[in-house]
Amino acid sequence: MTPIYDIPAWRRWYPVWSRNFRVWRKLLGAAVLGNIGEPLLYLFAMGYGLGSFVGDMEGVSYMSYLAAGMVCASTMTTASFEGMYSAYTRMAVQGTWAAMLSTPLALRDILVGEVVWAGTKGLFSAIAIVFIAILFGLVADWRVIVVLPIAGLLGMCFAAMALMITAVARSYDFFLYYFTLLVTPMLLLSGVFFPITGMPEAIQIGAKFLPLYHAIALIRPLMLGQIPTGIILHLLVLCLYIAVSLPVANHLIRRRLIS
Amino acid sequence: MTATTYIIEAEHLCKKYNGQRVVDTISLQIRSGECFGLLGPNGAGKTTTLRMLLGLTEPECGSLTVMNYAIPAQAREMRRAIGVVPQMDNLDPDFSVLENLRTHASYFGIRGAALESHITQLLAFTNLTHKANVRIETLSGGMKRRLTLARALINDPQILILDEPTTGLDPQARQLIWQRLRELKQQGRTLILTTHYMEEAQRLCDRLAILDQGRIVAQGAPDELIRQHIEPHVIEVYGSGLDAWLATINRAHVARLEQAGETAFLYVHDEREILQGLAPHHDLRFMHRRANLEDVFLKLTGRDLRE
Numbered sequence: 001m002t003p004i005y006d007i008p009a010w011r012r013w014y015p016v017w018s019r020n021f022r023v024w025r026k027l028l029g030a031a032v033l034g035n036i037g038e039p040l041l042y043l044f045a046m047g048y049g050l051g052s053f054v055g056d057m058e059g060v061s062y063m064s065y066l067a068a069g070m071v072c073a074s075t076m077t078t079a080s081f082e083g084m085y086s087a088y089t090r091m092a093v094q095g096t097w098a099a100m101l102s103t104p105l106a107l108r109d110i111l112v113g114e115v116v117w118a119g120t121k122g123l124f125s126a127i128a129i130v131f132i133a134i135l136f137g138l139v140a141d142w143r144v145i146v147v148l149p150i151a152g153l154l155g156m157c158f159a160a161m162a163l164m165i166t167a168v169a170r171s172y173d174f175f176l177y178y179f180t181l182l183v184t185p186m187l188l189l190s191g192v193f194f195p196i197t198g199m200p201e202a203i204q205i206g207a208k209f210l211p212l213y214h215a216i217a218l219i220r221p222l223m224l225g226q227i228p229t230g231i232i233l234h235l236l237v238l239c240l241y242i243a244v245s246l247p248v249a250n251h252l253i254r255r256r257l258i259s
Numbered sequence: 260m261t262a263t264t265y266i267i268e269a270e271h272l273c274k275k276y277n278g279q280r281v282v283d284t285i286s287l288q289i290r291s292g293e294c295f296g297l298l299g300p301n302g303a304g305k306t307t308t309l310r311m312l313l314g315l316t317e318p319e320c321g322s323l324t325v326m327n328y329a330i331p332a333q334a335r336e337m338r339r340a341i342g343v344v345p346q347m348d349n350l351d352p353d354f355s356v357l358e359n360l361r362t363h364a365s366y367f368g369i370r371g372a373a374l375e376s377h378i379t380q381l382l383a384f385t386n387l388t389h390k391a392n393v394r395i396e397t398l399s400g401g402m403k404r405r406l407t408l409a410r411a412l413i414n415d416p417q418i419l420i421l422d423e424p425t426t427g428l429d430p431q432a433r434q435l436i437w438q439r440l441r442e443l444k445q446q447g448r449t450l451i452l453t454t455h456y457m458e459e460a461q462r463l464c465d466r467l468a469i470l471d472q473g474r475i476v477a478q479g480a481p482d483e484l485i486r487q488h489i490e491p492h493v494i495e496v497y498g499s500g501l502d503a504w505l506a507t508i509n510r511a512h513v514a515r516l517e518q519a520g521e522t523a524f525l526y527v528h529d530e531r532e533i534l535q536g537l538a539p540h541h542d543l544r545f546m547h548r549r550a551n552l553e554d555v556f557l558k559l560t561g562r563d564l565r566e
Contacts, residue, residue, distance in 0.1 A: 004339045005414060007368035015365040020363070023353045095349025101315060102343035103366035103414075106335050258315050259276075 006104055016100065016113025017120070018088075024121070035121070036128040039074035043129070046193065058195060060224055067133040068220035069152060069192035071126050073182025076212055078182055079122035079155035083162025084175045087114050091166065097257065107258065111250055115159045115242070122155020123148060133223065134188060147222050150235075154215040157238045160245035161211075167252035186212045191220075211241045260498050266418060267292040267312065272321035274307055280415040281307045282318070285472035291417075294440070294450040296460040298552075299470030305453040306346065308470070309422055312451070313343065326417060339367065342411030346422040348403050350395050356382070356406055356425050357391045360413060361386075367414045382410040384439065389515060401432025408439065419443060421452040437463060457553040471560045481552050486559060489550045490514045494533055499524040500542035508536060519562050526550065 005016070024031055043066060044054040051062035059067060090096035100110050130147060133139045165178045189196060190212035196204055203254060207213045214234040228234070262283040266490060274282040282304045283453060297305045308315035312325055314334020323330040328337035349484045351359050360378050363368065369377075382388045385405035390398065398406065404424065424440070425433040440463055444450055454460050460467050461481045468478040477484055485491075496504070501523060510516075512533055515526040530547055537545050 005367045005369045006336075006339055018365060020364050021359070023351070026353055032398075080443060094350060094352060095345070098345065099349045099351075099363070099410075100366055102313060102338065102341075102345070103363070104335055104339045104368075105366050133385075236281070258317075 009040075012105055012109035013116055016105065016110050017117045019096075020114070020117040024166075024182065032044060032128075035074070035078045035125040037198045039070045039125065039129055040132060042073075043070045043109070050158065059130035061138075063066075064133075065134070065185045065220070066136045066193065067129065067138040068223040069216060070127045071133075071223070072154060072190075072212060072215045072219055073187055073192045074125045074129055074156050075151045075155050075215075076186070077183065078125040079158040081181075082118035082121050083114065083159040084166050084169070084178065084238035085172060087118070087163060088166045088169055088172065088175075090114075091253070091257070092169075101257065107254055108250055111163060111246060111253065114163060115156050117188055118159030118162070119152050119154075119156030119166060123152040125169070126155075130223075139223050143222045143225060147219050148214065150218050150222075153235070153238050154211070154219075157211050157215075157241045157245075160242045160249060163249035164245050164252065167249050167256060187212050189213075191216050192235035214238055264291055265289060267323075267325050267451070269308075269311075269323045270321050272308070272311055272323060274311070274316060274319055276302075277517060280473050282311070284321070285470075285475055286321075287468060287475075289451065291449055291450065292444070292447050293465040294444050294452070294463050296464035297347075297375065297451070297453040297470060298455075298457070298460055298467055298556060299453075302472075304471040304473040305424055305470055308449070309453060310421055312420065313338065313341070316440060325397050331476065339414065340417045342414065342416035344404075344407050344411045344419070344421040344424050346372030346426070348407055350406060350410070352395050355392050355394055356387055356398070359395065359455055360410055363410045364413045364481065369414060377413070377415070381412055384412075384442075385409040386435065399426050399432075401435070404428060404432065404436060405439075408436070412443075416448065418449045418451065421450065423453055423455065426455065433459075436563045456472070457551065457556055469497045469525045469556060469559055476559045484555050485550055485552060488526050488555045491550055492527045492530040492547065493554060494525040494530060494537075494545055494547050495522055496525065496537065496545040498540075498543035498544055498545075500540055504537075504540055517557075517562070524554075526554070 043063075045051040047066050051066070054062045056062065097110055101107065126148065130139065130144055134144070162178075165175065171177060189199070189207050189257070190210050192212070196207055214237045218228045218231065218234045265288045267287065269285060269287040272282055273280060285304070285308060286423070297308060299305050300465065305318055311318050311323060312330065314331035314337065317331050325337050326340060328334070330337060351362060354362060357378065360381065361374070364374050370438070382391055385408055387405055387409065389403060390402060395403070414548060421440075425436050428436065437459070440450060450463070452463070464481060466478070466480050467484070468475045469484075470476070477488060479487070493538045505523060512529065513525050514529055517524040518527070525533060537543060
């Protein structure tokens with residue numbers, strides 16, 4: 001009798017994460033350029049260009065203010081891209097998930113692996129920007145370390161949301177709707193580039209329902225050497241988005257792949 | 260006498276898609292160690308049946324056990340001991356041959372020195388040793404299929420499920436796959452395959468089921484099916500004088516006559532009378548052969564295109 005292999009349930013997401021990580025390592029050049037080059041371009045072009053007019057923002061240099069925003073924005077877009085374009089490729093084009101489903105991995109293992117992976121990729125881009133920010137003296141003190149786990153959580157949050165969109169996508173074009181209707185407004189209304197306190201009250205209230213707003217509320221103070229307020233609430237919102245999105249994605253993708 | 264043990268038992272499985280019954284009351288009993296074929300025209304329900312066996316499609320009615328696991332409830336546990344060669348290649352294009360095998364092994368939790376020696380064996384078994392470090396896109400269709408077969412064997416499965424394993428391959432590549440499948444059967448593994456190629460089914464399968472419109476229309480050993488359903492001899496006749504000649508033959512000698520396009524198929528118990536009669540007709544070409552599985556298939560599922 002040949003031995004029957006298996007993986008303990010809590011660790012079954014790991015081979016999925018590991019597979020994606022090893023593919024990413026092979027294509028490192030393009031990945032680094034896309035995920036890190038672009039946010040840096042924004043940081044310096046807007047930081048210097050706009051910063052010279054704006055001067056200080058909420059008591060700090062505009063560069064420092066923007067650096068915290070760019071950490072969050074870059075984590076968001078990186079994780080969203082991975083959860084949509086790349087995950088869709090694995091689901092609908094390459095049949096990677098189908099191959100996994102013929103093994104003892106269940107769909108939820110695959111999706112948890114994908115979410116943790118996209119969160120990891122988001123974290124990578126956060127690390128890169130934090131590193132640059134440190135080099136340019138835009139970070140106050142050691143508290144910046146705490147930014148990283150929060151960035152990971154933020155990445156997973158957007159990855160889980162992206163998988164819901166992937167679940168119903170029929171082609172890559174579909175993702176443009178999500179970016180135009182959700183990601184871009186979120187980028188502008190959550191306080192990445194400027195405080196939203198000057199906006200109409202309705203928008204200010206609406207922004208508080210967006211995950212990016214809460215991530216910025218945690219990450220910006222930490223980068224500026226302060227302790228954020230309302231930590232529990234901000235973390236809860238991010239977790240809530242994952243807790244809702246992931247089961248919905250699982251349901252929709254199950255209907256699509258396992259019917 | 261000992262009772263036959265079945266490794267797969269399916270009873271009255273059914274499944275509807277958009278109101279259409281794709282699988283309609285299918286019952287199968289597959290013995291441990293046999294090669295079982297599922298044959299049928301496109302859309303007959305072959306792939307859906309295979310997906311049900313894997314627990315990837317939930318049947319709407321009926322019951323199914325595979326290796327004593329209730330499917331789909333225990334499908335995940337069951338899949339630890341099964342290997343799958345899917346219809347469409349889904350190898351990882353970013354990985355080499357070796358990396359593909361290692362990655363697939365990781366989904367089962369297999370690693371270490373035992374894995375490496377098993378991979379060496381599998382590469383040799385599928386004649387891919389010299390390609391171990393090559394990227395997938397440089398492989399030919401036949402090599403990709405062999406790699407998919409090697410991948411399906413990574414967990415040393417008891418059951419191997421193959422969905423059209425040789426479709427699109429050239430004759431040499433097909434022969435090699437056939438040879439390997441026979442070796443796998445000799446190792447005691449149970450093989451379940453779907454195919455469009457009657458020759459493949461006749462060569463490889465101990466038993467098979469012919470599916471049409473979601474139902475099993477015949478089931479048994481290939482020779483048995485030929486004996487049961489069809490006359491032993493077939494004479495295929497074509498040529499300009501076909502209609503005139505057909506009008507003259509003694510129909511008592513012809514058990515069944517089918518015409519497809521310009522060719523007449525005469526199914527007969529005794530071929531001599533007809534062959535003698537054909538000899539002087541120089542405007543006719545003909546071929547006499549033994550009845551085969553394709554004749555059974557066409558009789559049961561018809562000659563109409565299924566699209």
